[in-house]
Amino acid sequence: MLNVVQTVAIIAAVLVSGYAIVVTERNRRLDASHARIERVLAAVIALAEAALRAQMHPETELPPFQVAKLRLGAELKVVGVRGFEAADLMTRPDQPEAVVRQSEQAIIEIGERLNRLD
Numbered sequence: 001m002l003n004v005v006q007t008v009a010i011i012a013a014v015l016v017s018g019y020a021i022v023v024t025e026r027n028r029r030l031d032a033s034h035a036r037i038e039r040v041l042a043a044v045i046a047l048a049e050a051a052l053r054a055q056m057h058p059e060t061e062l063p064p065f066q067v068a069k070l071r072l073g074a075e076l077k078v079v080g081v082r083g084f085e086a087a088d089l090m091t092r093p094d095q096p097e098a099v100v101r102q103s104e105q106a107i108i109e110i111g112e113r114l115n116r117l118d
Contacts, residue, residue: 048103
């Protein structure tokens with residue numbers, strides 16, 4: 001009788017350990033996904049800020065605006081997350097006004113993606 005109880009206890013311990021491993025791996029993947037999406041969000045916000053500054057001071061703020069556009073484009077490629085159409089559209093126009101208009105939709109899109117991960 002003791003052997004059956006010991007066997008059941010061992011099986012239960014193995015199942016609990018296996019579950020803990022699966023949950024840990026899932027959390028690690030979620031954290032990695034969050035980090036990738038947050039990198040894109042930071043680049044979107046930086047580009048929106050640079051676009052606003054370029055609108056106010058086009059003679060001095062256009063180069064930082066171009067750099068922020070390049071950064072967002074690079075982040076989208078490096079991160080490899082698909083489905084950020086609004087963020088991708090922000091990298092195309094050369095007019096800061098168009099980028100500012102697109103930024104709200106891009107931030108909403110990223111926020112929705114982060115909410116789906118939770």
